[in-house]
Amino acid sequence: MTETTDAPKDILANIAQCVQTGKADANMNIPMGSKGQPGVAEWVDQAIAKDVPPQTILAEGLMAGLQVIGKKFAANEVFIPEVLIAARAMHAGMNKLKPLFAEQDMPSRGTFVMGTVQGDLHDIGKNLVCMLLEGAGWRIIDVGVDCAPEKLVAAIKEHPDCAVGLSALLTTTMVAMGKAVSAIRESFPDKTVIVGGAPVTEEFAKEIGASGYAPDPSAAIDLLDRLQPAA
Amino acid sequence: MTETTDAPKDILANIAQCVQTGKADANMNIPMGSKGQPGVAEWVDQAIAKDVPPQTILAEGLMAGLQVIGKKFAANEVFIPEVLIAARAMHAGMNKLKPLFAEQDMPSRGTFVMGTVQGDLHDIGKNLVCMLLEGAGWRIIDVGVDCAPEKLVAAIKEHPDCAVGLSALLTTTMVAMGKAVSAIRESFPDKTVIVGGAPVTEEFAKEIGASGYAPDPSAAIDLLDRLQPAA
Amino acid sequence: MAVRHYTNLTIDRSEDLIFGRAPHPVTCGHDLTIGAGTVYPEINFTLPPMEVTESTMPAVLDQYQKIIDGVCQRAVDLQVPGLVVEFELLPPMTIEPAWGESIVALLRRALDGYHDKHGLKIALRATPTDVRDGERPVRRRSGRYWEAMRDSFRRCVSAGADMLSIESTGGKEASDDALLQCDLQTMLVALGVLGARDMAFLWDEIGEACKGTQCLSAGDTACGFANTAMVLADRKMIPKVFAAVVRTLSTVRTLVAHEHGAVGPTKDCAYEGPYIKAITGVPISLEGKSAACAHLSSIGNIAAATADLWSNESVQNVRLLGGDAPVVSLEQLAYDCRLMNIAAADGADAARMLRDWLVRSDAALDPQAYVLTPDNVIRVARAIVEADGAFARSRETIAVTLDILREGATDGPLHLNDREKHWLDMLQMQLEMIPTDEEAAIKAACLGTKPDLVPGAYEIDDDKL
Amino acid sequence: MAVRHYTNLTIDRSEDLIFGRAPHPVTCGHDLTIGAGTVYPEINFTLPPMEVTESTMPAVLDQYQKIIDGVCQRAVDLQVPGLVVEFELLPPMTIEPAWGESIVALLRRALDGYHDKHGLKIALRATPTDVRDGERPVRRRSGRYWEAMRDSFRRCVSAGADMLSIESTGGKEASDDALLQCDLQTMLVALGVLGARDMAFLWDEIGEACKGTQCLSAGDTACGFANTAMVLADRKMIPKVFAAVVRTLSTVRTLVAHEHGAVGPTKDCAYEGPYIKAITGVPISLEGKSAACAHLSSIGNIAAATADLWSNESVQNVRLLGGDAPVVSLEQLAYDCRLMNIAAADGADAARMLRDWLVRSDAALDPQAYVLTPDNVIRVARAIVEADGAFARSRETIAVTLDILREGATDGPLHLNDREKHWLDMLQMQLEMIPTDEEAAIKAACLGTKPDLVPGAYEIDDDKL
């Protein structure tokens, strides 16, 4: 862990570091033997006390930490449970920040509506994509599995500026994916709709009129950056 | 070999039989030891002498014989060389009949224009299809390998009532097959165009707007009977 | 239905655990005896991208007709000594049981034809889908999805299936998250409590459907648990040591099918099959390198070491340069089987030599392979039969598996990198924290936080959560 | 270039003809030594349905990039001891040599990267297409297609290929029809005269292109002849005994590459490889069951018996359930190789035991397999080296092959049905009618009736036709 000083820069670094190790708060004994030492929650409190703007804490502390983990995951240097623990630690910090953002939502990279298509119950892949997109700053609206096109369209209506992700794992639900894209395009012709899942390919994505395909979460992050650049 | 009588019925049966064994004429020693015995040529002469109409000799003698072989080939009961020999024997008979059909062409089931698509030099499959379609009564116009769309269109212009067959063996020339179909459709929107070759599938045929797909020559014969029934 | 308790191993010497031979062979279909000395291919296939609806059913049937003709013709050409065909229903074919039934009937006719014409020894396995989680929370023992499954069992049998199998998912409401978190405690409860209880219920029903028919109550697989773990480990998302533990642990659950009457052959994707074979003596189906079309794995050869049927798991009907993918798969399986059978024809020692090469080629490279060596299979299987009840067995299985892995990595040939070793320690710690008492373990697994779980579906009172 | 004449066998005992070991190993690429005891996978792949044109080249490159990354990553994951990657150019990539070159360069970079990062032992084979029959009649030694080929050889080498191969087709102008007619006389002339003469010309050129570079002049294959026969026989279109004779006969032609400097490894689809190995001692690449994706065959196991590289021939880049097809193939090859290498690790006797199982599993079931047993390989190879010149060798090869088949079917284990036996007799009769004098045989083959054949391309005077 970074040397503890009071400089806001160092506090932010400590937040990022604690997110990475998954140390949510002082009570936690992860990493082993760290019980009693400050975690994400405590460092965020300190940052707030030092008047570090909440946007900065979010971006340069919490998100920065999770992004390091996301990159390590993409490089096969950490496992999912380690990402999950980091995500949980990040949430501990987010909970502290929420009140400071007053009424309006937490600032985010954008809203991402994600679901597994109709007839398909596979969701492990979808959930991973959601988790890592969240780490990249996206606000996630997970509409679950077995999503009829109407359900997707309804969710998009609620979040008109969103980007959309669809997952399919069965050859026989790839057709449902095509139908979902068509249904979305009917109401939202220019919507960014990205697709994925084991049987899905770049060519198939083109065929059904999706905006893009990504083989894994980190490629999905890059793809969205290309298709719908941050404001 | 059938017992030799003079009844036209028996003569036709003998013609068919000799086509099957590949015995083109008396000179030939196939089957072994048959040298000196009458072959297709001699039996056709006899039939003509007995005033059997040439159409009947063609249909019930020569074609009937080759069709038996074609069916046996489809059922894996004879090999290609045996089909080739039969085809040669049939041609020996056809040569005798040709003068009798005066100016007009030999009667046929229809004209079939066949080629391997541009960029593709595989022709063994194509040739087999041609050979067995000929046995089924089609008049064959083989436009060869590496056929540019223009070449196909030109051949069709010469034989406006024809059906068309296209062959492709490479994944990278399947695209050329699609282009060939489009080019043909532009000039002849309703033309029967059937496709085949190892990488080609029913679905692909639909995708490129072909009239049908057949996996082998005998299926091709059936397919053409469905798509373009005999008058 | 009478429940059989296994307290001893049926195969207790690793020398006797070998491909092609099971103590309790089964006969089914057209003259096919499985486990009596010959390894047969088991061919599987599925649809290419297309919908399954009322209106596409003719096209669906057409697909299956073409697949089965291609596969059977190739089997005849290659002179296979026998063949098992598996038809794994897709969800809509189970939800509308008449659709699955019509496909079973089509396949049955084709198989009969090839048997009659060519004397092909052949049998048909039907595997309805566990669709109970189509509605959530998951009721498991009631509701329209469960009724559809029961109907599907009966229709598959009456349409001519020779073996009935399923990839059941009882306990999945708790396991999906647990897998991602590498949470051993919850995995134990998901498999050793929830899964085991659901299996008892389900396999009694399957036994009923098969009773008095030509159809064998065959076997299950913990695919939705252990193979999910395998795929995740293969993608480097979870540690391989964890996947190895989930694998052995899953044996306890799958064994329940056999306690409730299943006679084998087990399902191909059940890599817990070898343990089941050692315990029960039933013939097993397995898949490895020639199932790479369905999933990559690190047990491509070792999986064959004890197989009685050798499968490709599944391949969609797409055209490859050599032919349609199911035909290509059949050919690969046929040659794999030829090699095993010709070695076995040279006697038991020869067969064992080939087996040991299959084992040694993979065992040191991956913990999931290492737990499948015949010695380790016997050791795990013995720990299972020596414990009493699914919960205790599960705990013992984890303990012995961790021992095996640690010994293998310390004194043995098993290569583990530092991250894997770290996780081995983590898992040991987790094990030590799991209560030894079933009720306490259930409580500790926080099942109340699982939104899809209905405690009553697993005979758990709400106040025991 | 100096021509080497083989008058003795390099391997003259069938015991010594075995997978993984060649008397003259070669080293190339990144630390890869082939034939020195380890069998390595050789992975091949091709494009899915798509065009190759100027405007699609970026998409083509993208395909190859994704394929090579997937394949190499899996090779690392499976800890293969080494890997050969073959890039078989498609016709437009040879006709426009810069396109093929850019793909070789891309692959080279990828291979270097995986070697540097993971220590993967790896080498790249490039196989330009024989596009000379793009214009007909076929000039062979001049014209824009031949110039493109020469340019392609040089560009592939300079872009980083470690081995250069080709599937050359000299003689095909006569052989296509001869195959369908089962015309042995014309096949002999096509392979033993036309093919052999073209090979001498072509392999001198390839030797030139490799001289002084990192690139090995590797080897050729009679694919366009013998594998066409194999595919036709497999579809029951021509007799298998004829395909078996065409196979052994093709050895004489392919051997010419080695007389003109080729050092191996031979091309994967050259099932004449075992004979070449016995004669020359060069390492060979072969393909069998795990090449079913590219073509079905009746030699799925026996092909592995003597292989130094083990290949999938070719698979298009389509998505299967388990991953992209090239990755799936790589995995299958890797496990096949593991089994062979682990057996070999137990010593020569153990390796031979596995070899003999591979042999016996196929040998009796098909004449094309039967001619590949090590004993028969040595017998055929000996007949070849004992005769002088390609024409005489060809005649001897046919004679000894027919003897082998007849003896096998009469006193030996070979099963032939009546139609095959009938054709065996027909072939014997045909052989006896072939003139023993080369010029007479050429005349008798009626080459003048072959519309695409240019006699000068084969050093035949028009009046000798």
Ligand code: B12
């Ligand atoms: C786990 C699993 C299950 C679990 C699912 C658990 C769950 N909660 O999701 C259970 C057991 C429930 C299950 C059920 C079934 N399954 Co299933 N299952 C699998 C398995 C083994 C792994 C899938 C997985 O989780 N992979 C790990 C994740 C991380 O990878 P992923 O999903 O590919 O996602 C990654 C990428 O694709 C991408 N991604 C995914 N979605 C998206 C979306 C976007 C927008 C983007 C950008 C990226 C992206 O990012 C993810 C992370 O890298 C696959 C095998 C395989 N080869 O895929 C079979 C498989 C998909 N299942 C199959 C089948 C047949 C079924 C069943 C019908 C029954 C059965 N016999 O198992 C039922 C169907 C249920 C239904 N109605 O959907 C077949 C499909 C065959 C076919 N015809 O297509 C497969 C291929 C197995 C096989 N080889 O036969 N299955």
Ligand code: B12
């Ligand atoms: C023989 C052969 C050759 C011979 C061709 C000889 C000739 N005169 O045709 C030669 C050696 C010249 C050759 C060359 C090449 N070939 Co080639 N060849 C083959 C092989 C081994 C068999 C093809 C064959 O003749 N089959 C027998 C016939 C009877 O079957 P068929 O063609 O499928 O036809 C049947 C049906 O499909 C149907 N049918 C066919 N056409 C039609 C049309 C209609 C209308 C209908 C209804 C039915 C129909 O009926 C036929 C009879 O049943 C295939 C392997 C394979 N698995 O197919 C490779 C194969 C097609 N070739 C291949 C390749 C790569 C090539 C080459 C590029 C170089 C090379 N390395 O060999 C060049 C390309 C030349 C070019 N520009 O086209 C690859 C293709 C890969 C890809 N990307 O698609 C294959 C698949 C080999 C492989 N596994 O890698 N080849």
